[in-house]
Structures are given as structure tokens and as C-alpha cells.
Amino acid sequence: MESKQNLLARIRAHFPSETDPDCELREESVLADLGLNSLSTTSIVLKLQEEYALDVDHISQRGLPVTVGDLVRLVEDSVKTRG
Numbered sequence: 001m002e003s004k005q006n007l008l009a010r011i012r013a014h015f016p017s018e019t020d021p022d023c024e025l026r027e028e029s030v031l032a033d034l035g036l037n038s039l040s041t042t043s044i045v046l047k048l049q050e051e052y053a054l055d056v057d058h059i060s061q062r063g064l065p066v067t068v069g070d071l072v073r074l075v076e077d078s079v080k081t082r083g
Contacts, residue, residue: 004072011071014047016040027069034068041065045074054078 002010012025019035031041041064048054052075065071 007072007075008068010051011044011048011068011075014044016043025068027067027072029068031066031068031071038064044071048075052078055081 008025008027015034015036023029023034025034036044045054045059045065048071049056049059054074055078058078058081059074062070062074065074
């Protein structure tokens with residue numbers, strides 16, 4: 001599994017271009033506070049699904065992520081269950 005910093009950087013790479021590039025990205029950061037709405041959050045989840053081969057059932061059981069940490073755990077948990 002890649003480092004948490006690397007994973008955060010990969011998540012940030014999927015943020016919409018209008019998101020402030022200087023905002024600090026921490027696990028406790030609320031996605032809505034970073035300017036993400038449900039559509040952009042869903043888009044990020046779908047991109048992470050493609051990149052990490054996330055399990056669709058796992059995603060649907062958890063619901064839409066609220067924080068950056070939720071996105072991190074979504075990837076980490078999915079990778080653990082596959083590994």
C-alpha cells in the first residue's frame with residue numbers, strides 16, 4: 001500500500017480545477033468545506049474506483065464520503081480486502 005501522503009496527493013489530483021490548490025488537505029477536512037458538492041465528490045469516487053479497482057458494493061454500503069479521511073479509508077479498506 002502506498003503512503004498516506006501519496007494517497008492524499010492522488011486524491012487531490014482528482015479534485016475539480018476550481019478547488020483552491022493551496023487549501024490544506026487533511027483527513028479531517030470536510031469535502032463540502034473544500035468546495036466539493038455531491039456531484040464532484042461522486043466524480044472523485046468514480047475516478048478512484050477506476051484507479052484502484054474499488055469494489056462497487058463496498059462503495060454503495062459506505063455511502064458518499066463526507067471527509068477526505070472517508071476517501072482515504074475507502075481506498076485503504078478496498079485494497080486490504082482485495083490483498
